[in-house]
Amino acid sequence: MKRYYQPEVETASYEEIRQIQNEKIVKQVRYVYENVPYYRNLMEKKGVTPDDIKSVDDIKKLPFLSKDDLREAYPYGLLGTDLKNCVRIQSTSGTTGKRVVAFYTQKDIDMWEECCARAIVAAGGTEEDVVQVCYGYGLFTGGPGLNGGSHKVGCLTLPMSSGNTDRQIQFMMDLQSTILCCTPSYAAYIGESLAEQGYKPEDNKLKAGIFGAEPWTEEMRQEIEKSLGIKAYDIYGLTETSGPGVAFECEEQTGMHINEDHFYAEVIDPKTGEVLPDGEKGELVFTSLDKEGFPLLRYRTKDICILSRKKCSCGRTHVKMTKPLGRSDDMMIIRGVNVFPSQIEAVLLKEGYPPNYQIVVDRVNNSDTFDIYVECTPAMFSDIIADMQAKEKKLNLAMRSMLGIGPKIHLVAPKTIARSEGKAVRVIDKRKLH
Amino acid sequence: MAITQLSAFLENTSGTLCDALTTLTEAGVNIRALSVADTKDFGILRIIVSDIEKTKAALSNDTLVKETPVIAVKMNDKTGALKEVLSIFKAEKINVEYVYAFTGSAQGDAYVVLRVDELEKAETILAQNNIKTLNDSDITDYLK
Numbered sequence: 227m228k229r230y231y232q233p234e235v236e237t238a239s240y241e242e243i244r245q246i247q248n249e250k251i252v253k254q255v256r257y258v259y260e261n262v263p264y265y266r267n268l269m270e271k272k273g274v275t276p277d278d279i280k281s282v283d284d285i286k287k288l289p290f291l292s293k294d295d296l297r298e299a300y301p302y303g304l305l306g307t308d309l310k311n312c313v314r315i316q317s318t319s320g321t322t323g324k325r326v327v328a329f330y331t332q333k334d335i336d337m338w339e340e341c342c343a344r345a346i347v348a349a350g351g352t353e354e355d356v357v358q359v360c361y362g363y364g365l366f367t368g369g370p371g372l373n374g375g376s377h378k379v380g381c382l383t384l385p386m387s388s389g390n391t392d393r394q395i396q397f398m399m400d401l402q403s404t405i406l407c408c409t410p411s412y413a414a415y416i417g418e419s420l421a422e423q424g425y426k427p428e429d430n431k432l433k434a435g436i437f438g439a440e441p442w443t444e445e446m447r448q449e450i451e452k453s454l455g456i457k458a459y460d461i462y463g464l465t466e467t468s469g470p471g472v473a474f475e476c477e478e479q480t481g482m483h484i485n486e487d488h489f490y491a492e493v494i495d496p497k498t499g500e501v502l503p504d505g506e507k508g509e510l511v512f513t514s515l516d517k518e519g520f521p522l523l524r525y526r527t528k529d530i531c532i533l534s535r536k537k538c539s540c541g542r543t544h545v546k547m548t549k550p551l552g553r554s555d556d557m558m559i560i561r562g563v564n565v566f567p568s569q570i571e572a573v574l575l576k577e578g579y580p581p582n583y584q585i586v587v588d589r590v591n592n593s594d595t596f597d598i599y600v601e602c603t604p605a606m607f608s609d610i611i612a613d614m615q616a617k618e619k620k621l622n623l624a625m626r627s628m629l630g631i632g633p634k635i636h637l638v639a640p641k642t643i644a645r646s647e648g649k650a651v652r653v654i655d656k657r658k659l660h
Numbered sequence: 661m662a663i664t665q666l667s668a669f670l671e672n673t674s675g676t677l678c679d680a681l682t683t684l685t686e687a688g689v690n691i692r693a694l695s696v697a698d699t700k701d702f703g704i705l706r707i708i709v710s711d712i713e714k715t716k717a718a719l720s721n722d723t724l725v726k727e728t729p730v731i732a733v734k735m736n737d738k739t740g741a742l743k744e745v746l747s748i749f750k751a752e753k754i755n756v757e758y759v760y761a762f763t764g765s766a767q768g769d770a771y772v773v774l775r776v777d778e779l780e781k782a783e784t785i786l787a788q789n790n791i792k793t794l795n796d797s798d799i800t801d802y803l804k
Contacts (some may be wrong), residue, residue: 611697639724
């Protein structure tokens, strides 16, 4: 069985990868400088010219790009080539204002799909496999990315898109899908639905799943692996850089290999912008090395992670990143424990609560208080107090096991949590810590 | 025979009960019996009303409302009447989740609403013991 999609690159030595990166970065920086006035202005403000960039070691001289820049430059300000050379647009959900739109030339699409193909092969995919893609298709990158990767590997591809679980299950059983691609929460839901329909894990032909686009825990991985009878692989990516496949997990399941021949990764101190050594936790920053349509240099992902160059048993040499451990912009320290709203949301969703919640942190008598307000739903509402309290208690325990500290849970009436611009204000920190 | 009780989720803050009752008043709904169970954060308003559909329509815009079948037993307003009913449930191991009472308009009549874990069994046992329970039309007719 083929272990790598592009073995010559995926298992290249550190020096070989550096050489590829060095050659590409010089060209990419010059390309951006010449074609993207928005970024050229940033470089000029910082007094950097393309001549200053001779290798990836010089990347740290370049200015950062943030999501604010993407919004400011919306829609065409960071475009790297004429629109006539572009063949595709993908976009983010845009929950915090303007959407991010990314442009792709055919070469960009091929590169992106090859990255996804590497992820599929790493999960054991071959041309014998039937890949069921139930990420959303459309502007969201999940469906198109894995769909393209599956084609590149030569798998029989089932472009299901998301939703309609009964149909997903029918196709999965009738057409004997072997690899499932979707969000981890949807994988867990499919697992539950299969069990409800009386199927045992061994009744399906699935062997692997490639799950991403949202945070998930090791516990969730084990649950999914058990309920579907598969090995579950993580995949990482963001629309700004291309989509899923920027990094992917191998059989060792100890982090995701970043496709370093296309994306140069740095981890920085989010406050100072200083580059941190491998092994330290910080904000992940990506520099595209060979993109045409939407090249981004030093794009701050706001994802917090750790990079590792520890030798991997799979034989791949590319640097590994941990699962995002949170975001640089919303971490709280409550009673000495790091808490990310994303973790809280993950627990709520896993426990069947709506994502309408509010976290309130305060300090009373030198001790932190930690309260979560959740909107009650018809499914949760009972005429019996004890039933309601049991639900609160169960949620408290689930939070405690995820976070290490237990919040006070408060059920509140529907539509009562304050919303601004259509999105709920998630965190209210009343402590004056800064 | 069971009757339909409506429960509504109310936050435990000042004025929420008044607001809910204002809504019912404006809808022209008469409340036959009422009980509130509360925790620190929220309360559950349980009501037996003259018009179930009208009540649901009036409340359901922003309020969670649930229908639950409960047993309403008519009994003589005298010492030990409720105990008799509960003794029957105890003997049959039927668990009472909650209970509240209301009086009839005729002197000497009392009604007790019981929420039990095994509704059908409870109804059968009560019938066997010749204990009269109300149905929804009794409530509606009574309030006309």
